Amino acid sequence: MKTVVIVGGGSGGMSTANHLAYKLRDNIKNGDVKVVLFDGSGQHYYQPGFLEIPFDMMAPASTYRPMLRLAAEGVTIIQEFVTEVDLKNSVVKSEKQKINYDYIVIATGARYDYDSIPGLREGTDNFYSLENAISLKKKLNSFKGGKIVVGVSSMPYKCTPAPLEAVFMLNDYFTRRGMRDKVEIEYAYPMPMAFPNKEISDISLKMFEEKGIKSSLGFQLKSVDANARELISQNGEKISYDLALIVPPHKGNKLMENSEVVDKMGWINVDGFTLNIKGYENAFAIGDSTNLQVSKAGSVADAEAVVVSERIAQSLRGEEPITTYDGTGGALMLTGIGKASMINSDYTHKPIMQPESYSFYWLKLIYNNLYWNMTARPVLSGVIP
Numbered sequence: 001m002k003t004v005v006i007v008g009g010g011s012g013g014m015s016t017a018n019h020l021a022y023k024l025r026d027n028i029k030n031g032d033v034k035v036v037l038f039d040g041s042g043q044h045y046y047q048p049g050f051l052e053i054p055f056d057m058m059a060p061a062s063t064y065r066p067m068l069r070l071a072a073e074g075v076t077i078i079q080e081f082v083t084e085v086d087l088k089n090s091v092v093k094s095e096k097q098k099i100n101y102d103y104i105v106i107a108t109g110a111r112y113d114y115d116s117i118p119g120l121r122e123g124t125d126n127f128y129s130l131e132n133a134i135s136l137k138k139k140l141n142s143f144k145g146g147k148i149v150v151g152v153s154s155m156p157y158k159c160t161p162a163p164l165e166a167v168f169m170l171n172d173y174f175t176r177r178g179m180r181d182k183v184e185i186e187y188a189y190p191m192p193m194a195f196p197n198k199e200i201s202d203i204s205l206k207m208f209e210e211k212g213i214k215s216s217l218g219f220q221l222k223s224v225d226a227n228a229r230e231l232i233s234q235n236g237e238k239i240s241y242d243l244a245l246i247v248p249p250h251k252g253n254k255l256m257e258n259s260e261v262v263d264k265m266g267w268i269n270v271d272g273f274t275l276n277i278k279g280y281e282n283a284f285a286i287g288d289s290t291n292l293q294v295s296k297a298g299s300v301a302d303a304e305a306v307v308v309s310e311r312i313a314q315s316l317r318g319e320e321p322i323t324t325y326d327g328t329g330g331a332l333m334l335t336g337i338g339k340a341s342m343i344n345s346d347y348t349h350k351p352i353m354q355p356e357s358y359s360f361y362w363l364k365l366i367y368n369n370l371y372w373n374m375t376a377r378p379v380l381s382g383v384i385p
């Protein structure tokens with residue numbers, strides 16, 4: 001019996017487990033292969049929904065489902081967090097389990113490091129977790145006017161377009177409430193551009209101009225003065241605010257923090273094509289957990305999940321693993337309430353932003369529902385309930 005362990009049941013981990021359950025269905029039934037997924041949280045979150053909650057586009061309860069409901073037949077879910085991965089001896093440990101594995105896929109995502117910026121936790125809001133999105137919804141709902149700053153603490157962070165989307169959504173939200181003239185919106189970004197790609201930055205800055213949105217580029221957040229309501233940069237510049245929506249700093253998950261396979265931010269070093277953890281042929285890392293120069297996005301995690309599940313299935317069949325990752329990623333980007341665009345890229349194609357349209361907005365609304373049966377539980381790719 002061969003054992004495949006997946007650590008993390010978020011976008012990448014759940015998709016990997018379900019693709020494996022489909023590809024290895026007969027082997028699992030015959031007892032030749034076991035697919036085990038560890039995740040102590042029990043719930044699978046559709047994080048793009050967190051951006052929509054504050055604007056009443058999605059109900060909080062629509063952004064999560066129990067992992068047990070999403071896992072395909074043949075996946076064993078162990079509702080515990082992994083405490084140690086011994087890559088050299090192929091052993092994984094949780095509080096109550098110790099399992100020897102033949103293959104492992106680490107998909108533990110990113111963590112938020114509030115403590116590295118004094119005042120950030122007390123002084124700012126964000127839409128990067130379910131509870132923060134719900135709290136922000138209440139604050140926006142009762143906002144009577146003033147200055148709202150949308151900012152990013154540091155690079156990299158999940159869903160690169162999300163802060164731009166928030167700016168455009170705020171613009172439309174307050175326009176619809178008939179109080180746009182009472183709200184000043186400012187965008188504060190750590191890079192000298194509004195987005196890591198110049199063309200998309202230029203398009204966004206033009207849209208800012210048309211919508212009366214101010215931008216402070218190259219603003220590298222050092223601290224927040226929660227009492228004075230000021231954001232303070234490394235250079236001592238200050239931005240005052242009434243409400244600040246700040247993406248917290250992101251780091252790699254603590255699980256692998258002390259191992260030799262991570263960089264200084266805790267991101268796991270992987271081969272960009274095979275997705276193997278460097279130095280380990282039977283270990284993979286995917287999604288937000290890696291140090292690959294691709295977006296930290298669900299679309300990336302899912303594309304990588306397909307690649308690793310195929311490579312593992314090929315190896316288990318005694319074949320040479322030939323499927324490789326090409327850097328595919330993309331996002332449907334909200335450019336307002338009722339408008340969206342699409343950004344796509346891969347290793348050989350720079351990100352391209354499609355012109356905004358109502359059709360992309362509808363696609364986004366449809367995908368919000370399709371996600372559960374297309375990506376997390378890929379019924380449409382053949383995973384039988």
Ligand SMILES: Cc1cc2nc3c(=O)[nH]c(=O)nc-3n(C[C@H](O)[C@H](O)[C@H](O)COP(=O)(O)OP(=O)(O)OC[C@H]3O[C@@H](n4cnc5c(N)ncnc54)[C@H](O)[C@@H]3O)c2cc1C
Nearest residue numbers: 008010011012047048081082109159287288296297298299
């Ligand atoms: C506001 C917002 C908007 C977004 N919008 C988009 C979008 O429009 N398009 C897009 O493609 N992406 C979007 N994303 C990004 C996307 O959600 C993430 O990139 C994606 O979820 C990454 O998947 P992952 O599997 O790597 O990590 P996650 O989905 O974060 O899952 C990590 C899992 O690991 C588990 N875990 C952690 N530690 C352990 C441990 N020790 N043992 C076991 N389990 C563990 C956690 O409980 C969690 O379930 C958005 C994100 C946010 C926050």
